[in-house]
Every structure is written in structure tokens, then in C-alpha cells.
Amino acid sequence: MNPEQGIVLDYALKGGDFDTAGEASSKIKRILQQIGVRSDVIRRIAISSYEAEMNVIIHAYSGVLKASIYPDRTELVVEDEGPGIADIDLAMQEGYSTAPDHIREMGFGAGMGLPNMARCSDEFSINSVAGEGTKIKILIRHS
Amino acid sequence: MSEYFHSVRLTPERCKGCVNCIKRCPTEAIRIRGGKARITEARCIDCGECIRRCVNRAKTAVTDSLGDLKNYEYNVALPAPSLYSQFSADVPANVVLCGLMQLGFDEVFEVALGAEIVSDATVEYLKRPEAKKPAISSACPAVVRLVQVKFPELIDNLIPLEAPVEVAARLVRGIRCRELGIAPEAIGVWFITPCPAKMTAVKQPLGAEKSSVTGAIGISQIYGDLLKAVAAVPRDANCQRATARGVGWALSGGETAAATAANSLVVDEIHNVSEVLEQVALGKIKVDFIEALACSGGCIGGPLMVENRFVAEHRMQQRLARMRAEDEAHGAAPAKYHSDSSLTEYDRTIEPRPIMRLDEDIFRAMYKVEQMEKTLKKLPGLDCGSCGSPNCKALAEDIVQGEAVETDCIFKLRERVRDLAQEMVGLAAKLPPSLEEREES
Ligand code: SF4
Ligand code: SF4
Numbered sequence: 001m002n003p004e005q006g007i008v009l010d011y012a013l014k015g016g017d018f019d020t021a022g023e024a025s026s027k028i029k030r031i032l033q034q035i036g037v038r039s040d041v042i043r044r045i046a047i048s049s050y051e052a053e054m055n056v057i058i059h060a061y062s063g064v065l066k067a068s069i070y071p072d073r074t075e076l077v078v079e080d081e082g083p084g085i086a087d088i089d090l091a092m093q094e095g096y097s098t099a100p101d102h103i104r105e106m107g108f109g110a111g112m113g114l115p116n117m118a119r120c121s122d123e124f125s126i127n128s129v130a131g132e133g134t135k136i137k138i139l140i141r142h143s
Numbered sequence: 144m145s146e147y148f149h150s151v152r153l154t155p156e157r158c159k160g161c162v163n164c165i166k167r168c169p170t171e172a173i174r175i176r177g178g179k180a181r182i183t184e185a186r187c188i189d190c191g192e193c194i195r196r197c198v199n200r201a202k203t204a205v206t207d208s209l210g211d212l213k214n215y216e217y218n219v220a221l222p223a224p225s226l227y228s229q230f231s232a233d234v235p236a237n238v239v240l241c242g243l244m245q246l247g248f249d250e251v252f253e254v255a256l257g258a259e260i261v262s263d264a265t266v267e268y269l270k271r272p273e274a275k276k277p278a279i280s281s282a283c284p285a286v287v288r289l290v291q292v293k294f295p296e297l298i299d300n301l302i303p304l305e306a307p308v309e310v311a312a313r314l315v316r317g318i319r320c321r322e323l324g325i326a327p328e329a330i331g332v333w334f335i336t337p338c339p340a341k342m343t344a345v346k347q348p349l350g351a352e353k354s355s356v357t358g359a360i361g362i363s364q365i366y367g368d369l370l371k372a373v374a375a376v377p378r379d380a381n382c383q384r385a386t387a388r389g390v391g392w393a394l395s396g397g398e399t400a401a402a403t404a405a406n407s408l409v410v411d412e413i414h415n416v417s418e419v420l421e422q423v424a425l426g427k428i429k430v431d432f433i434e435a436l437a438c439s440g441g442c443i444g445g446p447l448m449v450e451n452r453f454v455a456e457h458r459m460q461q462r463l464a465r466m467r468a469e470d471e472a473h474g475a476a477p478a479k480y481h482s483d484s485s486l487t488e489y490d491r492t493i494e495p496r497p498i499m500r501l502d503e504d505i506f507r508a509m510y511k512v513e514q515m516e517k518t519l520k521k522l523p524g525l526d527c528g529s530c531g532s533p534n535c536k537a538l539a540e541d542i543v544q545g546e547a548v549e550t551d552c553i554f555k556l557r558e559r560v561r562d563l564a565q566e567m568v569g570l571a572a573k574l575p576p577s578l579e580e581r582e583e584s
Binding site for chain 2: 006007022025026030031033034035036039040042043046047050069071116
């Protein structure tokens with residue numbers, strides 16, 4: 001197998017769909033386990049993809065989570081159509097959240113999503129246009 | 144001898160190849176092959192779920208028996224706290240214990256006492272700054288094994304303390320060796336166990352290099368004899384040591400109460416445990432302590448119990464209420480061994496036992512994942528289990544691993560048969576007319 005050929009997984013996400021919340025990330029996790037990636041690395045990827053998935057479900061109308069798994073790294077790209085993030089620096093601060101009260105009461109949206117993703121990843125970038133949507137790219141190396 | 148000892152076994156003559164067990168195994172360890180269930184040893188955590196599910200009683204737990212006592216000079220019974228739940232609360236604990244003596248033991252020593260010691264050690268452990276939170280109790284060996292095979296990333300969260308039975312065994316073995324002047328090998332220390340997981344833990348210890356427990360005898364195995372013996376015990380006999388705090392470990396939540404862990408979460412039943420650990424791995428559960436037990440309701444729901452789990456729970460609650468009142472009246476003082484940390488010390492690290500990986504070589508593993516995903520798309524997605532694998536995903540995995548073929552799926556087989564039949568019809572139409580047909584025309 002060519003090292004630049006990876007396994008690409010695509011998941012469509014729907015805002016407000018808590019029934020399937022977390023499914024995409026647990027599928028990604030299972031595949032990483034089957035490939036035999038180190039368990040501490042899997043954990044970081046699982047946390048990032050879970051937070052990314054939940055962000056779309058909590059804040060956006062719809063989105064796509066794409067995971068590209070290579071032998072040496074995993075790349076996650078999450079793109080959503082939603083309200084976007086007005087102030088990214090602020091959103092990157094721990095504890096800052098724009099999640100509405102009813103979501104927070106469920107224990108989600110504690111304002112840890114973005115900082116958590118950033119902490120778990122080796123490379124992290126975020127682009128957002130208010131009123132249009134957000135695109136997050138995450139890279140995590142396997143070693 | 145295989146790499147792993149397992150208490151849970153199959154009696155092939157009784158197995159009908161129904162799919163009850165494969166669907167409930169939390170680690171997907173069972174397959175039906177050649178009409179019989181087969182357990183993949185590396186995956187089995189000895190939770191005993193398949194024993195509960197098997198309607199044909201083909202799954203059993205191998206434990207030791209009372210006959211094994213004759214090989215030792217001095218025999219000690221270590222009854223699990225859950226043993227009391229098999230008796231009405233009107234039968235005092237000391238009567239149950241003395242009944243046990245009558246089965247051929249020289250002494251009984253309650254595991255509940257070990258539980259008290261572990262509770263104290265847990266309180267101390269949770270205070271340590273280096274303790275990884277959430278700290279997960281390692282008292283249930285099936286849960287520890289579940290972490291090893293399915294959640295290797297949580298191994299450091301397991302509390303590095305011995306289980307109560309091991310602590311009780313170390314304690315009594317040490318005392319008797321000194322007092323009686325007999326060699327440690329001549330003392331038989333027998334756990335009276337509610338589950339096969341504990342039997343496996345004795346034969347293949349999780350932490351300690353070598354277990355201080357000689358063997359384990361299933362509660363269901365001695366229950367009949369014990370009932371008779373209990374009836375004949377003089378009611379004033381006494382060999383009880385533990386308090387309600389230790390005995391309470393028999394129920395789910397008892398350990399948490401005994402360790403007075405404030406910010407804690409209690410979960411029982413192995414599939415529930417699996418779901419909670421999934422969330423812990425995602426960093427979603429912010430608690431200090433997690434008590435996780437493989438059996439519904441805790442050890443009173445163990446697979447080797449006789450009494451219905453809810454009846455057992457009720458009886459245990461009643462007994463505990465009475466014991467608490469008595470403990471208070473007597474001003475039960477904590478036993479003197481409680482601060483001896485050598486009793487609870489873990490002396491080996493718990494290794495991960497990853498079972499998911501498809502191949503040692505990452506490139507081949509990735510290739511297999513791709514093949515698997517393709518195969519899975521072709522399967523009907525009914526998860527019926529008729530193929531002998533627990534669900535379509537598992538069959539896809541078995542196919543890429545060369546352990547099954549696509550036509551093991553009965554729907555795939557049906558398609559193939561239909562295609563073949565159609566082909567036959569097609570071929571038949573192309574046949575030249577037969578001799579009779581020719582003459583008629
Ligand atoms: S004991 Fe538990 S893990 Fe082992 S085969 Fe049975 S159900 Fe599966
Ligand atoms: S909950 Fe108790 S009885 Fe059940 S497997 Fe664990 S230790 Fe054994």
C-alpha cells in the first residue's frame with residue numbers, strides 16, 4: 001500500500017440530531033483500533049472528532065466530518081453551515097461558550113470544545129465566517 | 144496449555160448452536176462454527192454473561208471443588224460478602240459461616256474484612272495527588288479485563304490496589320503460617336466465589352505475581368450442602384469478624400459508600416460499564432471515583448449465585464440494616480490490620496490486551512479495514528447472527544481474517560442459490576429438444 005493512500009471516511013452531520021450524536025467518532029475510533037494505532041493517540045483523535053461532531057450538532061444546521069487515516073497520521077476536517085464564530089480568540093478560551101442554556105443543562109457546551117480539540121491535536125486551524133459556517137482542520141500524528 | 148486460563152467453558156454436547164450467547168458477549172468473543180459455540184480466548188473476560196444467556200446450560204464455569212481440600216493440611220474458606228444474600232436475613236451471618244466450617248474447612252475468614260481494608264486504602268489513594276482521575280475501582284476482575292481488552296487507554300485510571308479476596312488471603316495465610324508453624328504451601332485458602340471472573344483471577348492473577356488464594360469454589364456448587372449444614376448449626380456459634388461496611392460491598396454502591404468517595408459514579412452490568420467507560424475515554428465524565436461491576440446489582444447478581452438477583456438484593460438490604468444497628472450498638476472498632484499497606488499493594492503492572500487490531504503490520508491492517516468496509520456494504524445489515532458471528536460487522540471482520548466466507552450469511556447464500564437457479568433455467572432453455580419432443584412435433 002502506498003503510504004499516501006489513506007482510508008477516507010465521510011460522515012454527514014445534522015444540527016440538533018442528538019440521537020446519532022457521537023456515532024461518527026465512535027466509528028472512527030473503532031477503525032483506528034483495528035488498524036492498531038497506539039491507544040493514547042486514538043484517545044486524542046477520538047476526543048477531537050467527538051468535540052468536532054458535537055459542535056456541529058449543537059451549533060450548526062448541518063455539516064460534514066471527514067477523517068483521512070494514513071499510516072502515520074490522521075487528518076480531520078469538519079465543515080459546517082451554521083452561524084459561524086464571531087470572535088475565534090474568545091471561543092478558544094476555556095470556559096467560553098455560546099451554547100444556549102438548555103444545551104448546557106444537558107451537560108454539553110461547557111466551552112471546552114475548541115480548546116480541547118486544539119490541545120489534542122498536533123496541528124489545528126479554524127476558519128469561520130459569521131452567518132455562513134466554520135471549517136476546522138485537525139492533524140494528529142500517530143507516533 | 145493456552146496463554147490464558149479461563150473459567151468459562153463450553154460443554155459441546157449441550158450446545159445447540161443457537162445464537163443467544165454470541166449476541167450478548169460484551170467483547171464479541173464467541174462464534175458459532177460447525178454448529179457449536181467457540182470462545183476466542185484472547186477476547187474473553189470471564190464476565191459470565193454467556194452462562195446467564197445459555198438456555199441449554201452449555202456454558203459453565205470451571206471452579207475447584209470441596210474434594211480438593213484433602214491435598215492441604217489446613218483449609219480456610221474465604222466467603223464472598225455476597226454469600227449472605229443467598230440466605231434470609233433471619234439466618235445470622237455467623238451461622239452461615241459456621242455452616243461453611245462443617246463442609247470440611249478448619250477456619251472461615253470473611254472477604255468482607257478484606258473489603259474494609261481495601262476501603263481504607265482507597266480513601267488514602269484518592270487523596271494522593273498523582274492518582275489519575277477518574278480513579279476506577281479494580282475490585283471486579285471482569286471489569287479490569289474489559290479495560291485491558293477494550294479500553295487500554297484507561298489502564299492508568301485503574302486503582303492499583305488488590306481486590307478484597309486477595310487481601311483477606313494474604314492476611315490469613317500470613318497469620319496461620321506464623322501461628323501454626325506450617326509451610327505456606329500446606330495451607331489451602333479457598334474463595335467461595337459468586338463468579339467465574341474471580342476464579343480466573345486466582346488462576347491468572349491480574350496484579351500480584353502469584354495469588355495468595357489457592358482456589359475458588361462456586362457458591363452454586365456448595366449451596367445444597369451448605370443449606371443442610373446451616374440448618375444444623377448451633378445458633379450461638381461465632382466466627383464473624385466483618386462489619387456492615389465490608390459486607391455492603393456485595394451490593395452495587397457498597398464500595399463507594401465504604402470508601403466514602405464523595406464525587407463518584409456507580410455503574411453495574413457489563414454492557415452499562417462498557418458504555419460508561421466509552422464516555423470516560425472521551426473525557427466526558429468528571430468524577431473522582433468510579434465503582435464498576437460486571438454483574439447487574441453487583442456481586443449478588445453473580446453468575447454462580449443461586450437466588451434470584453432481586454430477591455438476593457432485598458435480603459442483603461435487610462441484613463445490612465440489621466448489621467448496621469448492631470455495629471453501632473457494639474461500637475465496632477476497625478480491625479487492627481487496616482493500616483498495613485503491604486496487604487493491598489499491587490506488585491505487577493496491568494498490561495493492555497488489545498484485541499481489535501486486524502494485523503501486526505499497519506499497512507496490511509489498513510488494507511483489511513478497506514476490504515472490511517466493502518464487505519460490510521454487501522451484507523444485509525440485519526445483525527441476525529445466523530452466520531455464527533454476532534453481527535454483520537463482525538462477520539465482515541471474520542471474512543477478511545479468513546475465518547468465514549460471504550456465503551456464511553444465509554441471505555447471501557440465498558442470493559447465490561437464486562442466481563444459480565436462474566442460470567440453470569437459462570441454460571435449460573438453450574438445451575436442444577429431447578428425443579420425445581422431436582417425435583411429437
Ligand atoms: S464469559 Fe463473557 S467475555 Fe467470555 S465468552 Fe462469555 S460473555 Fe464473552
Ligand atoms: S460484579 Fe462481582 S460477581 Fe460479578 S464478575 Fe464482578 S466480582 Fe464477580
